[in-house]
Amino acid sequence: MPELRRDPVIGQWTIVHTDDSLGPDKYEKEDHTARHAATCQFCPGRERLTPPEVSAVRNRGTHHNAPGWRVRVVSNKFPALKIEGELDYRHLGLYEQCNGIGAHEVVIETPAHEKSMADFTQEEVLEVIQQYQSRYKDLTGDRRFKYIMIFKNYGESAGTSVEHPHSQIIALPMVPKYVLEEIEGAHYYYEQHQRCAFCDITAQEQADKARVLSENSDFIAFCPFVPRYAFECWIMPKTHYSRFSEMHDPEMNALAGILRETLLRLKLCLSDPSYNFYIHSAPVNSGEQKGFHWHIEIVPNLTKTTGFEWGTGFYVVRTSPEAAAGFLRQASMDGILTTMGK
Amino acid sequence: MPELRRDPVIGQWTIVHTDDSLGPDKYEKEDHTARHAATCQFCPGRERLTPPEVSAVRNRGTHHNAPGWRVRVVSNKFPALKIEGELDYRHLGLYEQCNGIGAHEVVIETPAHEKSMADFTQEEVLEVIQQYQSRYKDLTGDRRFKYIMIFKNYGESAGTSVEHPHSQIIALPMVPKYVLEEIEGAHYYYEQHQRCAFCDITAQEQADKARVLSENSDFIAFCPFVPRYAFECWIMPKTHYSRFSEMHDPEMNALAGILRETLLRLKLCLSDPSYNFYIHSAPVNSGEQKGFHWHIEIVPNLTKTTGFEWGTGFYVVRTSPEAAAGFLRQASMDGILTTMGK
Numbered sequence A, B: 001m002p003e004l005r006r007d008p009v010i011g012q013w014t015i016v017h018t019d020d021s022l023g024p025d026k027y028e029k030e031d032h033t034a035r036h037a038a039t040c041q042f043c044p045g046r047e048r049l050t051p052p053e054v055s056a057v058r059n060r061g062t063h064h065n066a067p068g069w070r071v072r073v074v075s076n077k078f079p080a081l082k083i084e085g086e087l088d089y090r091h092l093g094l095y096e097q098c099n100g101i102g103a104h105e106v107v108i109e110t111p112a113h114e115k116s117m118a119d120f121t122q123e124e125v126l127e128v129i130q131q132y133q134s135r136y137k138d139l140t141g142d143r144r145f146k147y148i149m150i151f152k153n154y155g156e157s158a159g160t161s162v163e164h165p166h167s168q169i170i171a172l173p174m175v176p177k178y179v180l181e182e183i184e185g186a187h188y189y190y191e192q193h194q195r196c197a198f199c200d201i202t203a204q205e206q207a208d209k210a211r212v213l214s215e216n217s218d219f220i221a222f223c224p225f226v227p228r229y230a231f232e233c234w235i236m237p238k239t240h241y242s243r244f245s246e247m248h249d250p251e252m253n254a255l256a257g258i259l260r261e262t263l264l265r266l267k268l269c270l271s272d273p274s275y276n277f278y279i280h281s282a283p284v285n286s287g288e289q290k291g292f293h294w295h296i297e298i299v300p301n302l303t304k305t306t307g308f309e310w311g312t313g314f315y316v317v318r319t320s321p322e323a324a325a326g327f328l329r330q331a332s333m334d335g336i337l338t339t340m341g342k
Helices: A122-140 A177-193 A197-208 A249-269 A307-312 A321-330 B122-140 B177-193 B197-208 B249-269 B307-312 B321-330
Strands: A003-006 A013-016 A053-058 A069-075 A090-092 A095-099 A103-108 A147-154 A166-172 A212-215 A219-222 A233-237 A275-280 A295-300 A315-317 B003-006 B013-016 B053-058 B069-075 B090-092 B095-099 B103-108 B147-154 B166-172 B212-215 B219-222 B233-237 B275-280 B295-300 B315-317
Touching (some): A053 A122, A122 A166, A249 A321, B069 B122, B122 B147, B122 B249, B177 B197, B212 B249, B212 B321, B219 B249, B233 B249
Antiparallel strands (some): A053 A069, A103 A166, A147 A166, A219 A233, A233 A295, A275 A295, B103 B166, B147 B275
16 A cells, blocks of 8 residues: 655655665666767866866966866856846836846866766865855845856766866856745644644654765764655754754765765666756855754655656655665665775 | 746745846757657557546547547656555654545647647647546545646656647646745735736736736736747636636637747747646635635747755746747737647
């Protein structure tokens, strides 16, 4: 008998196949062979082909917009939004619109064209996270922005058009719908219980253990009880912070460890799947968000979303999170995590 | 300058590229060559390979579960939900769950394995719509069900696993999230204005004309002002009905005409894209839904959804609905619509 499960924050229902969960080998594999290294605009030596560097982690003695960087942030050459101008809110009959003002930056995560984040050292992941946070803090200074979205698309089916490892940062003049729903749901839960929904979820996952992948001093990684996708993983800070920018250096190091480990588990377990991850954080340039708790959601791209899901927001997941967590935990048992210098 | 647009019903924001809209030729093509006709379980003569027939449109003198049908409805062999049992709502700590009770049926739209709905005659589309409505009414009789979802996935990237033309019907014991949002948004609009949001949208589109594809006695087809996807099309009944089941025979015939025409426009304009369509209708076994207005949304599957969209519910559409409507209207100018017996 499949189960219907309801998310305690946003009210999302998911059909979860609990008795007959599909194993990782039942999902299609994707080929990630790099094909465009010879012409890649993100590779060292081609810095002039991107917009100028906004920020970078560089080896000593190297120069802006020249090789020698380990992480490099540039404006997106084809931005979804433009940085200059006024919002100019207006109406067209019953429709609302405004100018597409925002920032759109690319974080080039490594000089190595063919290295995926799952294969980074913890130190390399840390340097990327530090750039995320530094750009987040800087963009917060622009009072037009209300939300800063950090996300990564890995693999063609997850929407990547450039194969060189990179993430993206978009600053928006309004809080997007899904985030707003999560914030409102978390606020409602807080008003009812005087507790943070995500702190309660974390405590329940720690006690239950069935869906937990791993834990360190500051973070816990688990498969959510109400996923939208098979093998969906969440990384939750144990300390209640509303915003990604509130995290300190030792915590960033712990995050680098658990993010790298979770991506490696997905890679080993599911033969290097395409995935998206994104950071959910409270809006910026707004007041305190007591009930909100920032976190990362990682969504492997294993199945096609169908009309049923588009039309309803009602998802069908054919591997239960309990089964998925079992497979993902198993992925570390062969010792590869250890040999790769965890 | 891209534009930010906000949907008046659900509050969805979309980034729309208005100045530099991509033409239909800028999207990737998909191959829909039929490969599995020889073993297809939906083809005539293999009726015994599906669960027994729930309903069918048959040629005179032909028998249940035997050839001679023109449209055939069967239970899904691998249902997302089970029809038998009790819901048995329960809690696991802060999570809610219940048994996966529901109905899941398949509408086999034609005996012809390689014929797509865009190439049906109006009469053939009508017979499919009549089956949709007859099953909708019948499933409404089961008081456990609160929502009946009718949808179609066309093409592999839209989530089809069987290439023989078919649609699906799922009856759910709760109202799914996106539909609930639309109902709540429409209700709020109604309370504010004492008018239906969808009636107002229809009137504005008729006056503006920029996004309209076509109109007949009972329906209007247009590209919505705030799409989530490039070339998204909506078909809206001109008469305010909350539910799909309220439509009468002459209106079903008008719907068959405009649905067929819209699918053919998409096929001609975008070289036979994959798509999903789904019918949004008010919940069943509930009271009157004054502010809600049933309609069909058609979403061609031209781009990959990325982490940004997953993470935010904030979409980027690189062809404005005004440009899309222009291209789709053009698709009829070459006379193919006429020659195919419109």
